Amino acid sequence: MNENNNDIMILDAVERYIRGEMNPDERLHFENLRKTNSEIDQLVVEHTLFLQQMNRFGEWKKFQSTLQDVHTDLAQQGKIYADKLKGKAKLVYFWNRSKRVTAIAASIAGITALTISALIWSISPKNNVQQLQALSRDLREMKKEQQYQKSVVTNLQDQIAPTQSRPTPKVYKSGGTGFIIDGKGLLVTNAHVVKNAQNIAVQNRNGVNYSAALVYSDTEKDLAILRIDDPNFKPMPPPPYAISKSPTDLAEPIYTLGYPRDEIVYGQGYLSAKTGYNGDTLSCQLSILANPGNSGGPVLNQSGEVVGILSTREAESVGVVFALQSKHIYKALNDMKAKDSSYQRVRLSSKSSISYLDRTLQVKKIEDYVFMVKAN
DSSP: OHHHHHHHHHHHHHHHHHTTOSOHHHHHHHHHHHHHOHHHHHHHHHHHHHHHHHHHHHHHHHHHHHHHHHHHHHHHTTSSOOOOOOHHHHHHHHHHHHHHHHHHHHHHHHHHHHHHHHHHHHHSOOOOOOOEEEOOEEOHHHHHHHHHHHHHHHHHHHHHOTTOOOOOOOOOOEEEEEEEEETTTEEEEOGGGSTTOSOEEEEOTTSOEEEEEEEEEETTTTEEEEEEOOTTOOOOOOOSSEEOSSOOOTTOEEEEEEOSSSSOEEEEEEEEESSOGGGOTTEEEEEOOOOTTOTTOEEEETTSEEEEEEEEEETTSTTEEEEEETHHHHHHHHHHHHHOGGGTTOOOOOSOSOTTSOHHHHHHHHGGGEEEEEEO
């Protein structure tokens, strides 16, 4: 009973906050609670979107009612012709007109109940466990494939030249995602993806691997920059996306590309808070599904601008993900230029060339610039 009362109090507080019915002290306290409790913050965002949908639905119903009143009035005045239905036919007519609206309303109510139940469940106390989970990937399936390929190659080499010495193929243990910021081979990823790595490789969406080197790492920001130093790599045109210096707006749609699998995967969501875990100002909070392997992937807005680098998620909450704000890429590059003059000519694009394209075409332009990162 107490849990039900708490749930009702939480929802009541959220609605009063959204409708601006709190006094200044209450509002200040609630905003501080949003900064320190990501579940409460997500509940506010979800409930705001739900209320907006309900308002739009109500406005549409009101418009339909007004339209029907005008139609009836014109029919009574004889200005338009309308069949007059009687008895059972009239009842069937009104049912056919209203059943779609009834179904929509029922669907919205059902979805709302499920959403609120899930969010309230996530807010309830839980056992103390690790609250943040890095999204680097354990390349177990890849290791199996590498072991198989190694055995096949070994058998062939034994048949051709049994006594000839040969190097042992590298086996990569962890991985994530990275994306090009300079066509000559500079990529951004998370520092935890390549932490303590002796060997690093990147793989494009066609399965071609290139050796890479770590040229910058900031563990505090969880940001790393790699350089492809493979002779087989050919310079690429400048990336089509811009690197944004400012955060995106609250509730703005975002999307990401990454390698939680051995092929590139698309995901979409929205910005749910402008700060990260426990009010961290270096990052922002997203409502999006993400899995191990997504670490280091670009987070883009509707204009095709990179606004963040996906890094971690809450271990006990579904869809609560955090990303480092993209403006920190500029500082990292400036630090590199100060230490190594060879990077002086590197320029980050501040204008997206794909802002006019729809989402599908944007992704087609971007996916060649997103790589799988592998480390051991």
